[in-house]
Amino acid sequence: MKKIDVIGMPMKYGCYVEGADLAFSYMKDSYKNIFNSNIYEVDNSFYNPIIHKNDNKIKYIEPVMEINKRLYDIEFKSLSDGNLPIMVGGDHSSAIGSISACLDYYKGDVSVIWIDAHTDIHNEKTSPSGNIHGMPLSVCIGRCDQRFDIGSYKLDPSNLFYIGIRSFEIEEINYVHENNITCYMDFQVIERKINNIVKEIIKNIKTKYVHISFDLDCIREDEFNAVNVCVNNEYVDGVGLSIKTVKKALNMLITNLNVCSMDIVEYNPLLDVDNKCKKKYEEILLEIKNSLE
Secondary structure (H helix, E strand, O other): OOOEEEEEEOOOOOOOOOOOOOHHHHHHHHHHHHHOOEEEEOOOOOOOOOOHHHOOOOOOHHHHHHHHHHHHHHHHHHHHOOOEEEEEEOOHHHHHHHHHHHHHHOOOOEEEEEEOOEOOOOOOOOOOOOOHHHOHHHHHHOOOOHHHOOOOOOOOHHHEEEEEEOEOOHHHHHHHHHOOOEEEEHHHHHHHOHHHHHHHHHHHOOOOEEEEEEEHHHEOOOOOOOEOOOOOOOOOOOOOEOHHHHHHHHHHHHHHOOEEEEEEEOEOHHHOHHHHHHHHHHHHHHHHHHHHO
16 A cells, blocks of 8 residues: 655635635645555645636636645655545646646556546536636646646547536536546436446556545535535436445445545535534544555
């Protein structure tokens, strides 16, 4: 088993929801106790975070990219040391730095498994909100403008696999279909069973290395609701995945693929009544740890 490096990413600029940046500090002891790992924290300070003036549409682009570049450096060093970095956020814009570091270290030979309620594949032209946590995959694919430049290698859309999607805008799903990106909606996972879905993904992985990006909002809201953005979408009337399903998926993926790095994002402790979601989060972390052994 590789040594795990837990990298805390206290990022909120991708969605600017209060509490989005607090997950790492709130869960730090849990990460340390469960993984028995090295613990790092990305410096999230920024001299002037109020930068809407730079773009009338895209919000906080300068701090998002600056802090992701800091994450990139820590993640790349972790990979260079032969360790397995697990980035814990923070909002999902943090995946820009982690995936970019992984792509560069392994010279593009990386597939990304995106377990999420959202497709997160807007670019600066299609984003309705201007929030970059809905754009990280487009940044990693290279379909955003030069302000988003990070790393050298880009993600091939054919190496992207979605699990649990239930919320998207029409521009996103059109791009997914036009590029034949593998996408399993939540209702497909429920109908076909997660073990069958994961087996198909494993069969179709063409790269040597795999990055898993796991957003806690893929879980059904009646089981886990302490997330930055709850799902409310006109196109898909989904319910989300159960914690049991998520744990099974993570176990199968980790034990059957060459997972080189991971993200866990979007937990918001300010929304966690009586720490109920924290306890469930710890159960998921323990499943990941046991799967890695």
